[in-house]
Amino acid sequence: MKRHLQLTIKQLSASYADGSISPRLVVDHALDDAVKLKHLNAFIRISPENSLHQGKESEHRYENKNQLSVLDGVPIAIKDNFCTKNLTTTCASGMLSNFVPPYNATVCERLAASGTVLVGKTNMDQFAMGSGTVDSIFGPTKNIWSNDLSDNKWHIAGGSSGGSATAVAAGICYAAIGSDTGGSTRNPASYCGVVGLKPTYGLVSRHGLIPLVNSMDVPGVFTRNVSDCVDILNAIAGPDAKDSTTIRRPFKKIDIPFFEDFDLRNVRVGIPKEYHCEGLTKEVLETWMKVADLLEDNGAHVEQVSLPNTAASIFVYSILNQCEVASNMARYDGIEYGHRAGNESSTEELYANTRAEGFNTVVKTRILTGNYFLLRKNYQKYFEKALRVRRLIADDFKRVFETPKNNEKIVDVLLTPTTLSDAPLYSDFISQSNRDQCAVQDFCTQPANMAGIPAISIPIRLSKRGLPIGLQLMSRSLNEEMLLRVAGWIEAQVEFDCLENEQIYAARS
Amino acid sequence: MYRKLLFSKSSCRRLSTQYQVAKAQLQDWKSVVGLEVHAQLLTKSKLFSGSSNVFGAPLNTAVSYFDASLPGTLPVLNRKCVEIGIKTAAALGCRINEVSMFDRKHYFYADLPVGYQITQQRAALANDGELKFPVIVPGKKTYYKKARLLQLQLEQDSGKSLHDEELKRSLVDLNRAGAPLIELVFAPDLETGEEASSLVKELILILKSLHACSCKMEEGALRVDANISIHKCGEPFGVRTEVKNIGSVRSISQAITYEIQRQFDVVSKGGTITNETRSWDATTRCTIPMRDKEVLQDYRFMPEPNLPPLRLNLSSSADSSTSSDIISVASITKDIPELPEDTRSNLVKTYQLNQDVAVILVNEPVLLEYFLNVIEHIPSIPAKLVTNFLINDLLTFCNKANIDVESCQLTYTHLEDILTALNAGTINLQACRQLIEILHQDPTQNVQTLIRDRNMEQITEDETIEQLCRQAIERQEQAVKQYKSGKKKALFAIVGEVSKLSKQKANMKMVVAYLEKMLKS
Structure with missing residues (x-):
């Protein structure tokens, strides 16, 4: 076990500064671990030369005491749907298997400017369409908490950002960037036992994030603790002239010194009854109730609230998702970049063959369905209606957070499950279709995307099967600080050790 | 919307002269x-x-x-x-x-x-x-x-x-x-x-x-x-x-x-x-x-999710001082220049031009600019003389030569000189037309020099005019007969003859007056 892995980013960077740990060494370890844990398939591509170079540069900066930020020299990973200049960015698809972006996503740019060291690009479901990281042309990512990685006995990492979650859970990186459209950051965070934050829509720039659903996509943050999550968020958040949907107001960096000292007596926690849904496992329910009790016992006002439109959310999410997918995928025609089919007998043939070869069934199904919903004769019946229901879902949240009806009280945060169970076995997971899986997997997570509010998943405990169980906190827009404070407080109480699993020991012994 | 279309190879079927026939029923x-x-x-x-x-x-x-x-x-x-x-x-x-x-x-x-x-x-x-x-x-x-x-x-x-x-x-x-x-x-x-x-x-x-x-x-x-x-x-x-x-x-x-x-x-x-x-x-x-x-x-329209709604400030105060991103409509519309229809009515009002003349001037921005400049610089020249020249002579020349007014080589100085000479009676309209042609070919020439060197001055001496008229009457016996029998239009033929005899230099106003006088007796 490498001792520095237990450090927070702040502690690591303090150690860099006082010379007790070398950034180059940490980068070396990260690259070694990435190779040793290759069988987990967390990475689509690692960039060793690049990382070593960046590690060296970082070391020089510390030597000269001009480090760029608290993140200087911190190894990170980025999901393969963020454009990285001169580094292939595939979206785990055949379509973009040869796509080398000439520019950096804003998130990548800001992380680089903070001095982070990019270890590599992580695995995902093709174009982020999935909740298991099983639909990648590079094969599935395996959950590091699996007792047995052989044959079909391993568990999924969750998705679609399963590679990023795994890179952090396995101790390869201190942080990773994912994307979250309906839960793609929180779901794998929950299954892999790490912290996963989906910030408020518009707080973090989407420029350079290859879109799934533009109106819901948010760059997400994976870390092993809440403090690290704050540090990463502080580096990437804030307005961006290249993304017109970013919130114009300047971002005030979040500063939370000691989570343990947080006084819960002024915190109102809502437990939305609709999240006690069909399919919720006993273990997750128990965990949920236990943490609710924990909060209440320590002075928080905990009460049941209602978000009546929750059940409709997943259907509406699915319609809007497919419509935007149909539109966003139209650019992949093989003309300017990406895969191009051999048949050039006519433009139409070229398009048809390129798209037939470059997309998997999941992507094709969503394109076809989305285009069906957008047909002139169907637009009102599906798309427009979905938008109206989306408004109702957002209003539900608004009511509990801001404008209560009757005698209801408003709450600061909502506590819910992230997923209905611990990580499923791969063999069980693929026995259902991508569509059916998404409907179950995203049930608790996608409402936050529909409303644009911030949400975080934090690991709480292990299930009987030895797999992590996480819980989700949600708050009103731009209330990340409260969200992270409560998350930090819970984290301090439950003392979950992200690195305490057999695979890590096996790899490092 | 702007769509791309492909041509069919089908040849063009011309519908030509039967139009004339069909037109009657089109009513x-x-x-x-x-x-x-x-x-x-x-x-x-x-x-x-x-x-x-x-x-x-x-x-x-x-x-x-x-x-x-x-x-x-x-x-x-x-x-x-x-x-x-x-x-x-x-x-x-x-x-x-x-x-x-x-x-x-x-x-x-x-x-x-x-x-x-x-x-x-x-x-x-x-x-x-x-x-x-x-x-x-x-x-x-x-x-x-x-x-x-x-x-x-x-x-x-x-x-x-x-x-x-x-x-x-x-x-x-x-x-x-x-x-x-x-x-x-x-x-x-x-x-x-x-x-x-x-x-x-x-x-x-x-x-x-x-x-x-x-x-x-x-x-x-x-x-x-x-x-x-x-x-x-x-x-x-x-x-x-x-x-x-x-x-x-x-x-x-x-x-x-x-x-x-x-x-x-x-x-x-x-x-x-x-x-x-x-x-x-x-x-x-x-x-x-x-x-x-x-x-x-089916174009499958969908809202563009990457652009927030475009909001404008419609309040009447042209307050552009606010640092807000919202564009103030009033601050933009206050800078709208005079529009063509305003220009036309101003022309009619200020210079007593008739509507059609105003329309033509506004349609040809170069002519309008010429007009306004001449009126400003040489107020003694009547507006009507200027517009007549610009439209009946300059524009007609351009149309015949199949060029835009913009591409006519005549400069503004040429124009001023021609109009001054015309207004002073030094040259007549025919000479003006010749000058336009010459200057379009060679814009380096000078109007005064041209008039002098090429003897373009108008003939205004009574004796010369009278003599030219007499010659013309002799040559146009037929027309004279017609005129005397009441066909007033026949005078044009005789006038034309004078013009020809004078190499287009006679003062036409004088010619008409002389002819009318001479043919009365």
Whole structure:
């Protein structure tokens, strides 16, 4: 076990500064671990030369005491749907298997400017369409908490950002960037036992994030603790002239010194009854109730609230998702970049063959369905209606957070499950279709995307099967600080050790 | 919207002289014409990207990552385009919308790399405007017509495709992809080709005065599509056709006149009009059907999720001091210059010009500039003398030479000198016309020198005039006889004879007076 892995980013960077740990060494370890844990398939591509170079540069900066930020020299990973200049960015698809972006996503740019060291690009479901990281042309990512990685006995990492979650859970990186459209950051965070934050829509720039659903996509943050999550968020958040949907107001960096000292007596926690849904496992329910009790016992006002439109959310999410997918995928025609089919007998043939070869069934199904919903004769019946229901879902949240009806009280945060169970076995997971899986997997997570509010998943405990169980906190827009404070407080109480699993020991012994 | 269409190979069927025959029966029928105009905005950069928006840049050099549809890139609205849109909308009397939105319009085409065009379908920048314009039909009295402007929207242009039939190859130039356009959708309030071309002429004057668009149709900076149908009086509108690829203002009138006649021809032979897109062929001067690949296309419109709604400040105070991102409409509309119709009424009021003269001057900005300068610099020359010269002589010369007034080589100094000489009676109109021709060929020449060296001075001595008249009377016996028998028009022949005898130098006013006097006795 490498001792520095237990450090927070702040502690690591303090150690860099006082010379007790070398950034180059940490980068070396990260690259070694990435190779040793290759069988987990967390990475689509690692960039060793690049990382070593960046590690060296970082070391020089510390030597000269001009480090760029608290993140200087911190190894990170980025999901393969963020454009990285001169580094292939595939979206785990055949379509973009040869796509080398000439520019950096804003998130990548800001992380680089903070001095982070990019270890590599992580695995995902093709174009982020999935909740298991099983639909990648590079094969599935395996959950590091699996007792047995052989044959079909391993568990999924969750998705679609399963590679990023795994890179952090396995101790390869201190942080990773994912994307979250309906839960793609929180779901794998929950299954892999790490912290996963989906910030408020518009707080973090989407420029350079290859879109799934533009109106819901948010760059997400994976870390092993809440403090690290704050540090990463502080580096990437804030307005961006290249993304017109970013919130114009300047971002005030979040500063939370000691989570343990947080006084819960002024915190109102809502437990939305609709999240006690069909399919919720006993273990997750128990965990949920236990943490609710924990909060209440320590002075928080905990009460049941209602978000009546929750059940409709997943259907509406699915319609809007497919419509935007149909539109966003139209650019992949093989003309300017990406895969191009051999048949050039006519433009139409070229398009048809390129798209037939470059997309998997999941992507094709969503394109076809989305285009069906957008047909002139169907637009009102599906798309427009979905938008109206989306408004109702957002209003539900608004009511509990801001404008209560009757005698209801408003709450600061909502506590819910992230997923209905611990990580499923791969063999069980693929026995259902991508569509059916998404409907179950995203049930608790996608409402936050529909409303644009911030949400975080934090690991709480292990299930009987030895797999992590996480819980989700949600708050009103731009209330990340409260969200992270409560998350930090819970984290301090439950003392979950992200690195305490057999695979890590096996790899490092 | 601006779609790409392919030509069918079918040859053009000319409908020629039977028009004359058919025209008589056309009286029971009414034609209806509506226009859709796309104007490329004169901005430094494109509608949603920072790449340059110039005509004629080397192929694929004005293309940003966004224009090439690289994944992950996002549109950022160019404020300048919105401002020009607002200015144009205000000049056309539109209701400018406080909130407008952008939509995606989907179709596949190689020069549309992203697979959809960003346009404004549901909530446009402006609606419900009106354009009032003079219609000039040669040989008829100028009249005014109104057309309602239904919608004014901002949208992206597409790139350009080049098809090499022999090599079976297509090439794409993305310089134009994402260039800013405004689309103006006019109601079908027009009846003829002349009305349509007059509307476009007026629109061009307005867009130019606002510096909104270069309006160079030959560069595609202004594109006009016409929807045309015919119906029997009192019956509902007929099936319409759309005519595209109209490359000049003159073609607008020709194409629509042709298409109306073609439709009438089809109907009068018992045929039916099909809803189709036709292309104007300027060489054969007829419209030919296009194979419209998008006829059955469903554009699957969807709100553009990457652009927040465009909000404008409609309050009347032109408060541009606020640092807010919201554009104040009042602060933009206060800078709208004098529009052509105002210029016309000012001309009529200030200089007592007649309406038709004002219309012509405003239509030819160079002539208008000449006029205003001459009046200012040499107030002693009567306005009417100036306009007569500009329109009857200078413009006529340009029309005959088939050149724009802009390309006539005559300089303003030449013009002043000619008019001064004309006003002083040093030269007559014939000499003026000769001078225009000479100076257009060689603009380095000097007017005074030319008049002197080439003996162009007008003959005003009584004896000479009298002598010339006498000669002419002798030569034109026939005309003299006719005149004396009461046919007053015959005088022109004798006047013409004098002109010829004097090598076009005699003072015509004096000649007429002398002849009338001499022939009375």
